[in-house]
Amino acid sequence: RIAYVNGRFVPHRDAAVHIEDRGYQLADAVYEVWAVMDGRLADAEGHFARLERSLGELKIRQPMSRRALEMVMREALRRNRVREGLIYLQVSRGVAPRDHAFPGDDVAPAVVITAKSLDRAAVEAKAAKGVGVVTVAENRWGRCDIKTVGLLPNALARQQAKEAGAYEALFVDELGMITEGAASNAWILDQDGVLRTRDTNANILRGITRRTLMDVIAETGLPFQERPFTVEEAKSAKEVFVTGAGSLVLPVVSIDGQKVGDGAPGPVATRLRRLYIERAR
């Protein structure tokens, strides 16, 4: 495997950043993940737009133009022979002697890109079975709308899910409402047959998959509301699923060990997965 690090393609095992990279020391960095389907970036535009927004919110300079980034990313896919998989892009504020406040404008942002292949058939086989999730108390910072690498709470939540034999953890706020997954947005088909995902404020990431799926749903004419839901509503929903570049649209068949519906992926989530993949690829 080959990684891109600050202007150079290097063997993955030798790819390293400086010990005083602010991403490493302070989580002062943002990232994006695109699904790669048929060799192309899924939802390319949305992820670039969110990257630019995340950089802007943290006042990190654009490391290069969108066109230049796209060229480097295409080259990363080519060198790694990725046609089906994921591409990861991280931008940190750069390397500077440790100091909490930002360094001067002379410090250039640091860019890292990695790409990996996925076995699409295996991924689809997993989606056809559905996945389990666990709920965990929301303990992240107040700006979950910025896609930063400050992911320790997310990593701990995912580990908790893994130890419970589940795929994803869903965060629950102090009102008992599900905010989102550790690396996905959460949806239900409620008992009235209405598709729901919570509205976007600082508490969740504005998922690009979520956004595109909303457009897909509008075309189907299925009832939809941008409205939060409780853990209880999720547990008693007809269907539950999560969305994200890594999950696409993934049916959830259990929550905290309790079956959702009859414990099998529902027809709506299954159909939306197919429609999303058709749209994004």
Ligand code: PDD
């Ligand atoms: N995660 N919420 C969180 C906290 C996320 O980290 C992600 C994506 C999403 C879904 O966003 P999108 O549809 O734009 O991928 C929601 C990526 C895939 C990751 O961290 O690997």
